Amino acid sequence: MNSIYQEIGGEAAVDAAVAIFYKKILKDKRINNFFKDIDMKQQIAKQKSFLTMLFGGPSEYTGKDLRAGHSHLVKRGLNSDHFEAVIEHLTSTLEDLKVPNKIIEQIITTASSAKNDVLGI
Numbered sequence: 001m002n003s004i005y006q007e008i009g010g011e012a013a014v015d016a017a018v019a020i021f022y023k024k025i026l027k028d029k030r031i032n033n034f035f036k037d038i039d040m041k042q043q044i045a046k047q048k049s050f051l052t053m054l055f056g057g058p059s060e061y062t063g064k065d066l067r068a069g070h071s072h073l074v075k076r077g078l079n080s081d082h083f084e085a086v087i088e089h090l091t092s093t094l095e096d097l098k099v100p101n102k103i104i105e106q107i108i109t110t111a112s113s114a115k116n117d118v119l120g121i
C-alpha cells in the first residue's frame, strides 16, 4: 500500500504544504513566539521534516528525537494548547490543498500520537 506521502504527491506536495503551514503558524500570536528566533532556512527544513514525518515519508526522526527536539520549548512553556493550535493549522493547510478528509484524519491521528513526546509528558 502507498504511504500518504506518495499518495498526496511526495516531495512536491510537502513543499506546497510547507509554504501554507509556515504562514499560518507565523501569523498565529498563540504560538509564533516559539518560532521567533529561528532562521528561515532552518525553519523550512524543520517544517519539511515535520510534514514528511506526518505523511509517512522518508524521515530520520523517531519519537525520542521529537522529545529531545522540543524539550527546550517545554521549558519555555510549550503546552497542549499550543499543540492543538498547530494541529488546527495542519488541518486547515491540508483542507486548503484539497487533501481528502479521510487522509486528513489519518495525518491528524499520526500527529496527535506524537503529542506526549513533543510535550515531554
Ligand code: HEM
Pocket (backbone or CB within 6 Å): 031, 034, 035, 038, 042, 046, 049, 050, 053, 054, 061, 066, 069, 070, 073, 078, 082, 083, 084, 086, 110, 111, 112, 114, 115, 118
Ligand atoms: C505532531 C507534532 C510535532 C511534530 C511532528 C514536530 C516535528 C518537529 C521536528 C521534526 C523538528 C526538528 C527537530 C530538530 O531536528 O531539531 C521540530 C522542531 C521544532 N518544533 Fe516541532 N513538531 C511538532 C509540534 C510542535 C509544536 C506544537 C510546536 C510549537 C507550538 C513546535 C515548535 C517547534 C520549533 C520552534 C522547532 C525548532 C526548535 C529549534 O530549532 O530550536 N513543534 N519539530
